[in-house]
Amino acid sequence: SNEDRLGAVGDLRLAIETVGFDEELLVLAGDNLFDFGLGDLVSWWRAKGPAASAVALYDIGDVELATHYGIAETDADDRIVYFVEKPSDPPSTLAATLVYLLPPEHVQLVDRYLGEGHGRDNAGSFLGWLAKRQPVYGYRFEGRWYDIGNREQLLEADNLMRLRAGLP
Numbered sequence: 001s002n003e004d005r006l007g008a009v010g011d012l013r014l015a016i017e018t019v020g021f022d023e024e025l026l027v028l029a030g031d032n033l034f035d036f037g038l039g040d041l042v043s044w045w046r047a048k049g050p051a052a053s054a055v056a057l058y059d060i061g062d063v064e065l066a067t068h069y070g071i072a073e074t075d076a077d078d079r080i081v082y083f084v085e086k087p088s089d090p091p092s093t094l095a096a097t098l099v100y101l102l103p104p105e106h107v108q109l110v111d112r113y114l115g116e117g118h119g120r121d122n123a124g125s126f127l128g129w130l131a132k133r134q135p136v137y138g139y140r141f142e143g144r145w146y147d148i149g150n151r152e153q154l155l156e157a158d159n160l161m162r163l164r165a166g167l168p
Contacts, residue, residue: 008098009110009113009123010121012110013110024104024107025100027101028098029097029099029123032145032146032147033144034056035145040141041054045137045139051105052135052137053101053130053134055096055097055100055127055136056097057074057097057141058141059094059140060095061093065093066087066092068086068150069086070095071087071096072092073091073094078137079137079138080131080136083124083131085124085125085128086124094138094140100127106130
C-alpha cells in the first residue's frame with residue numbers, strides 16, 4: 001500500500017538484505033524499454049575498473065523533457081561529475097535511465113545512504129549521492145529508450161512494437 005511501500009531505494013535494500021548480495025549487481029527498473037545490448041554495457045563497465053559503478057545514459061535532446069528525469073554531466077572519461085534529479089533548469093539533456101551496474105563496494109553503500117536519512121523513493125537521488133563519493137560512469141547509448149511509466153512514451157513504444165510485429 002502507499003502507507004507501507006519502501007520506495008525504489010528501500011526495495012533495493014530489501015533485495016540486498018534478502019539475497020545477501022556480496023557481488024556485482026545489475027539494477028533495471030521495470031518501466032525502461034531500450035534496445036541496447038546489456039552485454040555491451042557490461043563490457044564497457046568492466047573496462048572502467050573493479051570499483052566503479054555505471055548508469056546507462058540517453059540524450060533525450062529536449063530541455064523541457066529533461067525536467068522529468070535525473071540529468072547527468074560527465075567528464076571526458078565519462079565519469080559523472082554532476083547529477084541532478086528532475087531539475088527546473090536542466091544543465092544538459094543527458095538522462096539517467098534506471099539501468100545501473102554496481103560493484104560489491106557500492107552495493108553496500110545503499111544501507112549507508114538510507115541510514116543517513118536520504119530519500120527512499122527515488123533511485124536517482126541515490127545515484128547522485130553515490131557519484132559525489134565514488135566513481136560512477138555514464139554509458140551513453142544510441143537507439144531507443146522509453147520510460148514506459150509515462151503514458152505518451154508507452155503509447156509510442158506500443159506503436160513501435162506493433163509496427164515491428166506487423167500488427168495494426
